[in-house]
Amino acid sequence: PSIKVLDGIGFDAAIDRAVALLGISEEELPSRAFVPGYPLGLGVCSVRPIEMARAYSIFGNEGKEVTPIAVRNVEDRDGNIFLNPEHDLRIAQQAKGAKAQGISQQTAYVMTQLLENTIRSGTLASPTESGTVLRYKDKNGKRYTIPAAGKTGTTNEYKDLWFVGFTPYYTAGVWLGYDNSISMRGRINYNYNEHKTLWKNIMNEVLEGKEAAEFEMPDSVVKATVCAKSGKLASSGCSSVTEYFAKSEVPTD
DSSP states (O other), X not given: OHHXXXXXXXXXXXXXXXXXXXXXXXXXXXXXXXXXXGGGGGTOSOOOHHHHHHHHHHHHTTTBOOOOOSXXXXXXXXXXXXXXXXXXXXXXXXXXXXXXXXXXXXXXXXXXXXHHHHHHTSTTTTTTTTTGGGEEEOTTSOEEEOOOEEEEEEOGGGOEEEEEXXXXXXEEEEEXXXXXXXXXXXXXXXXXXXXXXXXXXXXXXXXXXXXXXXXXXXXXEEEEEEETTTSSBOOTTOOEEEEEEEGGGOOOO
16 A cells, blocks of 8 residues: 555655655655655655654644654753743744644544554554553543554564554654664564553553543544445445545545
8 A cells, every 4th residue: 555655646745745744854865765766665764763753743733743852841959940942842833833734634634543543453453452441530430532543563574663653642652673683583472562562551651640532623624435445435335434534535436
């Protein structure tokens, strides 16, 4: 599927979008293997965990730009703030106005729905019990589940194990591997679930006490029932599925 998408939109468009999401400078692209070619669609490029977490955060932030920071503020011994990087960042983002919208709201939401399937029935279904491990009780004892979306990744010979996932509150990225590209094969559990379990445990802790929340569907997105095979409107002989579309992209045939 990734090769088909790459072939459909072209190498330049794919690289431009990836660079915008990941926050990679133009100067670094050649050394990171962001070069036109079909291998790009299989993930041969070099990406840092913080960059991948940034990209997924933009999906969860309704397409708005997200800039990771390490220090929120610095206080003196009396509690007076004299350095406030988080505040400065917010001001800079507000100054950008519409330019802070990295991708459209409908693209961000449709991507989020695609990535939620990884939790519901994909490679994260088993470790997260189809997302039900992120289930909590409110002060009245009512149970609710905080939705999550994300994607696993494994490079050749299990040299890198990835999972990046996000909720309406937080994004977390997990990478397991060695700096010298040693294979993880035989060094960890045979089913390679350690990175998924780490992500699940982190999210379970940080979401405790958070109120119920959902990924907000913008008005520019609709649900439509389509043929599972063709992706077009379902006929009587179709096995049908319900998917999310930007209003301008809803099938009419």
